[in-house]
Amino acid sequence: MDMTAIEERLAHLERVNDDLSDTVARQDDRIALLERRVAMLMEREAGREYDQGGSIPLGDQRPPHW
Incomplete structure (x- = not known):
């Protein structure tokens, strides 16, 4: 790989990282x-x-069919 290709790749990686x-x-x-x-x-x-x-919060009450 030549220096230009490495610099281009590094620039791309820096942009993706940002x-x-x-x-x-x-x-x-x-x-x-x-x-x-x-x-x-x-x-x-x-x-x-x-x-x-109510003494029991609604989320803790049994459903009426029980």
Whole structure:
């Protein structure tokens, strides 16, 4: 392989590496956002179960056909 081919290949690999790094950074931001939303929804749902006044949360109750 001559020097030009090696430099072209290296440039291509650097670009692919940068693209992948950007993708991973965006995914990390998105995952963090989704984790915050899930936590918020779980807190909201826990508040609803508590506000209903039942001694057993709805998720832990047996279905009526049992």
